Amino acid sequence: PEAADLRALSRHLYEAYLKNFPLTKAKARAILSGKAGDKAPFVIHDMKSLMEGEQFINCRQIPCQEHHQQQLAPALAPGLAGLTEAHCGSDGNISDELELRFFNSCQSRSVEAVREVTEFAKSIPGFIDLDLNDQVTLLKYGVIEILIIMMAPLMNKDGTLISYGQIFMTREFLKSLRKPFGQMMEPKFEFSVKFNTLELDDNDMTLFLAVIILSGDRPGLLNVKPIERLQETVLHSLELQLKISHPDSLQLFAKLLQKMTDLRQIVTDHVHFIQLLRKREVDMCLHPLLQEIMKDLY
């Protein structure tokens, strides 16, 4: 009966995952391997193709109420929602403007992704019964880790899918962007290439995401015990899931848990990049939601 309960939990979370996250790993890998049946993604590999790629995307405005107070940079983004002209100033060269527009569009997608992760978190049994302040803390500290994990299925060693799989942006192009933009994605590629060797499927990913959200060691939590209890149940469910989906992969559960340490370092480095951008990019602003998440994070 206990195993049946753990399987039911796994199914419940998987349904929430499918409901909230539009691009699954299965679909992303199909696109990347050319087996999706759809048209191949548009490839962005230089400034010219970036400009052409803009035509692929519906414009989406970035709210920027605090433009004059905080001038930061984009959060990392698992996709590109829209390239907008909202922040394209009249000064500077075309490449600079394009880069800014691109990273602002990353912000828009990040904000949407935070909303998706929040809805997923709310579907974890017991999560909404936690102290509301603790729910906020779990999201604040967990959400960038989740976004990084969710980028992995979109990536291979050569680049990443963006814009819900409609576009493939090459790693070399991302690397060629001006500092520190050009440095921001490399650590995520390095992590993702290693993470992808674990060959998790969407079911495995679902439970791993829930485990990350339910981390009882986030700074400032008021009531750790119920969080740890919830996490323990999800951990059991994950362990069972991995035994079923990867019977021959010994130590996969342990290997996966070790990734949580790497993730925290990547988030710390990411926050450092944001601080650098804050100094260098005077035309950038950070979405208020992303400001909330990044402020006093690490």
Add this chain to the structure above:
Amino acid sequence: KEKHKILHQLLQNNTSPGDL
């Protein structure tokens, strides 16, 4: 609570992206 106003909103409502 003020420091994380939008996160609170997201947790308590089904805030649409447009609202953000």
